Amino acid sequence: MSAVAGAFERAAAQRRAALVGYLPAGFPSVPDAIAAITAMVEAGVDIVEIGLPYSDPLIDGPVIQEAASRALAAGTRVSDVFDTVQAVAQTGVPVLVMTYWNPVDQHGVAAFARDLANAGGSGLITPDLTPEEAGSWLEVAAARGLDPVFLVAPSSSAERIKLITSACGGFVYAASMMGVTGTRDVVGDQAAALVRRVREHTSLPVGVGLGVKNSSQASEVAGFADAVIVGSAFVRRLLDAPDTGAGIAAVRDLAADLASGVRDRAHSPAK
Numbered sequence: 019m020s021a022v023a024g025a026f027e028r029a030a031a032q033r034r035a036a037l038v039g040y041l042p043a044g045f046p047s048v049p050d051a052i053a054a055i056t057a058m059v060e061a062g063v064d065i066v067e068i069g070l071p072y073s074d075p076l077i078d079g080p081v082i083q084e085a086a087s088r089a090l091a092a093g094t095r096v097s098d099v100f101d102t103v104q105a106v107a108q109t110g111v112p113v114l115v116m117t118y119w120n121p122v123d124q125h126g127v128a129a130f131a132r133d134l135a136n137a138g139g140s141g142l143i144t145p146d147l148t149p150e151e152a153g154s155w156l157e158v159a160a161a162r163g164l165d166p167v168f169l170v171a172p173s174s175s176a177e178r179i180k181l182i183t184s185a186c187g188g189f190v191y192a193a194s195m196m197g198v199t200g201t202r203d204v205v206g207d208q209a210a211a212l213v214r215r216v217r218e219h220t221s222l223p224v225g226v227g228l229g230v231k232n233s234s235q236a237s238e239v240a241g242f243a244d245a246v247i248v249g250s251a252f253v254r255r256l257l258d259a260p261d262t263g264a265g266i267a268a269v270r271d272l273a274a275d276l277a278s279g280v281r282d283r284a285h286s287p288a289k
Contacts, residue, residue, distance in 0.1 A: 020112075020140060020141070020163065020165050020187065020188055021112035021140040022065060022112045022114070022140050022141060022165050022187075022188035022189060023165075023188060024112070025064045025065050025111065025112050026189065026223040026244060026245070028064075029064055029244075029245075029280075030244070032281070034240065034280055034281050034282075035239070035240035035243060035244055035245055035246055035280045036064040036065055036223070036225070036244065036245040036246070036280070037062060037063050037064050037065075037236070037245070037246055037248070037273075037276055037277055037280045038063070038064065038065045038066070038067060038225055038227070038245050038246065038247040038248070039055070039058040039059075039063035039065075039066055039067065039248055039249075039252055039273060039276075040066075040067035040068075040069060040116060040247065040248065040249030040252060040253075041054055041055050041058070041066075041067075041068065041069065041085075041249075041252050041253060041256075041269075042068070042069035042070075042071050042082065042085050042086050042089055042253070043068050043069060043070065043071065043089065043094060043098055043099040043102040044071055044089030044090075044092060044094025044098055044099075044102075045071070045085040045086070045088055045089040045092075045094075045253075045256065046088070046256060046262050046265065047092060047262075048094065048098045048101065048102060050262050050265075050266070051089075051102055052102055052105045052106060053266050054252075054256060054265065054266045054269045055068065055102070055106050056105075056106065056109055057266050057267075057269050057270040057273065058252065058269055058270070058273040059106070059109045059111050059273075060109075060270065060273075061270045061271075061273035061274040061277060062273055062274055062276070062277025062278075062281075063111065063273050063276075063277070064111060064245075065111060065112050065113075065114070065245070066106055066111055066112070066113045066114070067114050067115070067116045067143060067247070067249070068099060068102055068103055068106065068113060068114070068115050068116065069082065069085075069086065069115075069116045069117070069249075070096065070099045070115055070116065070117035070118075070121055071085075071086035071087075071089040071090045071094050072086060072090075072117065072118045072120070072121060073090060074118070074120075077145050077146075077193075079250060081250045081253050081254050081257065082249060082250055082253055084253075084257060085253045085256065085257065096121060096125055096130075099115060099117075100133050100134065100136075100137040100139075101137070103115060103134065103137040103138060103139045104137040104138055107137065107138030107139065107140075108138070112140040112141075112188075113138065113139050113140055114139065114140055114141045114142060114143055114165070114167065114188070115134060115139060115141075115142050115143070116142075116143040116145070117142065117143070117144065118144070118145065118146050119144055119146055119147045122142070122144070122155070127154045127155055127158055128158050130142075131155075131158040131159055131161070131162045131164060132158075132162065134162070134164060135162040135163065135164060139164065140164065140165060140188070141159070141164045141165030141166060141167055141187065141188050142155070142159065142164060142165075142166060142167065143167040143168075143169075143191060144166070144167070144168065145169050147168070148168075149168060149181055149182055149184070149185035150181075152166065152168075152185060156185060159187070164187075165186075165187035165188030165189075166185060166186060166187050166188075167186055167187065167188055167189060167190070167191050168182045168183075168185055168186050168190070168191065169182075169191045169192075169193055170182050170183070170190060170191070170192050170193070170212065170216055171192075171193045171212075172193070172194075172208040172209075172211075172212050174212075174215075176215065176218070176219070179215060179216055179218075179219050180219045183216060183219045183220035183222065184219075184220075186220070186222055187222075188222070188223075189222055189223040189224065189225050189244065189245060190216055190220060190222050190223070190224045190225070191225055191227060191247070192209065192212050192213055192216055192224050192225065192226050192227070192243070193212075193227060193228050194208065194209035194212070194226050194227065194228050194229050194239075209226050209239065209242070209243070210242040210243075212226075213226065213242050213243050214242075223244035223245060224243055224244050224245070225243060225244060225245030225246070225247045226239050226242075226243040226245070226246060226247060227246075227247030227248070227249065228247075230246055230247070230248045230251065230276070231248070231250070231251040232251075232275060232276070232279070233275045233276055233278050233279035234279065235279070236248070236275075236276045236279030236280050237279035237280070237282045240279060240280045240282065246276065246279070246280050248272075248276055251272060251276075252269055252272060252273075255268035255269050255271075255272055256268070256269060
């Protein structure tokens with residue numbers, strides 16, 4: 019059983035959804051990102067996504083773009099991402115890297131898998147990589163025991179969902195709505211329907227991301243999904259803080275709030 023699968027199994031045993039938290043490496047700095055992510059874990063995040071800052075994001079909204087831009091301007095490198103993974107993995111939670119494919123390709127596919135595994139990483143989320151083009155990654159990921167996580171969207175056909183889920187490991191990432199990342203006032207109406215459609219083709223857990231920002235929304239998503247994925251709301255707490263210490267405290271508070279939502283037993287994931 020992979021570390022990611024184990025985290026989902028533990029959450030299911032508690033009759034709740036898992037909480038997945040995202041922050042980019044290198045923002046506000048490499049050490050501060052590690053401190054903020056550690057605070058998320060201490061407050062109740064079950065699985066961590068560490069973003070690899072990239073200059074040409076396709077699905078990232080303005081909040082994550084701003085953080086990634088600052089991380090890149092500060093000189094954040096791929097090696098810093100692996101250092102962040104290693105530090106966060108020591109907390110005991112599964113750590114995945116969220117990245118566009120170009121940095122992996124530039125680093126070398128086999129080398130990236132090696133370095134991620136050596137750092138204690140559990141897998142890779144690749145929003146712009148399709149299963150048809152993922153052969154080299156799937157091969158080295160399997161050899162290194164890494165979970166390959168792909169995205170499905172409300173627009174995905176049944177045939178497409180079947181193909182994508184067959185290539186996934188760990189869980190399936192379901193985008194709750196079309197468009198770029200960012201918090202929303204309401205969870206997309208298509209999210210629950212998408213989760214049901216995905217479950218027709220796989221027994222893997224299904225996590226829903228893009229839009230969740232508070233405990234009530236987390237509780238809502240936890241009622242029909244196996245994981246609630248939160249990114250922009252965490253990044254916004256760091257961006258809006260007057261200083262780094264306050265930002266880390268705000269991240270911790272948000273994680274605790276979201277954790278209370280996914281742990282609402284009245285909203286355990288419906289199968």
